[in-house]
Amino acid sequence: GENVEQHPSTLSVQEGDSAVIKCTYSDSASNYFPWYKQELGKRPQLIIDIRSNVGEKKDQRIAVTLNKTAKHFSLHITETQPEDSAVYFCAASYGGSQGNLIFGKGTKLSVKP
Amino acid sequence: EAGVAQSPRYKIIEKRQSVAFWCNPISGHATLYWYQQILGQGPKLLIQFQNNGVVDDSQLPKDRFSAERLKGVDSTLKIQPAKLEDSAVYLCASSFHGGTEAFFGQGTRLTVV
Numbered sequence: 001g002e003n004v005e006q007h008p009s010t011l012s013v014q015e016g017d018s019a020v021i022k023c024t025y026s027d028s029a030s031n032y033f034p035w036y037k038q039e040l041g042k043r044p045q046l047i048i049d050i051r052s053n054v055g056e057k058k059d060q061r062i063a064v065t066l067n068k069t070a071k072h073f074s075l076h077i078t079e080t081q082p083e084d085s086a087v088y089f090c091a092a093s094y095g096g097s098q099g100n101l102i103f104g105k106g107t108k109l110s111v112k113p
Numbered sequence: 114e115a116g117v118a119q120s121p122r123y124k125i126i127e128k129r130q131s132v133a134f135w136c137n138p139i140s141g142h143a144t145l146y147w148y149q150q151i152l153g154q155g156p157k158l159l160i161q162f163q164n165n166g167v168v169d170d171s172q173l174p175k176d177r178f179s180a181e182r183l184k185g186v187d188s189t190l191k192i193q194p195a196k197l198e199d200s201a202v203y204l205c206a207s208s209f210h211g212g213t214e215a216f217f218g219q220g221t222r223l224t225v226v
Contacts, residue, residue, distance in 0.1 A: 043220060100212075101146070
């Protein structure tokens with residue numbers, strides 16, 4: 001069945017460093033790849049997304065890259081800040097306009113001041 | 114814009130009891146998802162509705178879980194009878210249609226004792 005693998009499961013960086021989280025997906029028909037940030041006890045919230053017709057997208061300190069051939073996509077956070085500490089989930093859509101979102105298992109990011 | 118509303122926020126029940134969760138999606142969103150999020154894991158899709166029809170319920174434990182979305186708006190998720198392993202946060206999400214940005218509710222934290 002559909003699957004999304006996410007690595008690493010935990011990531012610890014110093015404030016100001018960059019953080020990279022990687023995901024792979026199994027269905028070559030997937031066309032939408034969102035990233036969610038979930039702070040402790042709160043709902044997942046979308047931070048950036050990318051569609052399969054785009055290779056890279058940036059929003060201030062956050063960027064996402066997509067390699068359709070290899071079926072993987074990555075989240076890049078530059079100049080990390082303590083408030084970036086949270087669990088980050090990648091997801092991939094399956095099934096087109098009737099499709100759903102399958103989530104990775106999450107990466108717990110800790111940014112140390 | 115009002116977000117996805119869920120109730121209750123917290124529920125504690127004994128095993129073998131029944132419980133129901135309610136979700137009101139964002140107005141105009143055709144797609145509604147129920148996810149189960151066990152502590153430390155990513156959201157796992159239980160069921161997806163497109164309007165009032167079920168699109169995907171392949172991971173719904175149908176011997177104990179049921180869900181409905183009458184009139185294509187509000188939805189309820191029921192567990193009967195509950196097991197200890199059902200302890201989790203149940204997240205409702207909605208999107209304009211499948212394969213697009215999903216907006217999450219605050220979730221219902223279920224503890225089965």
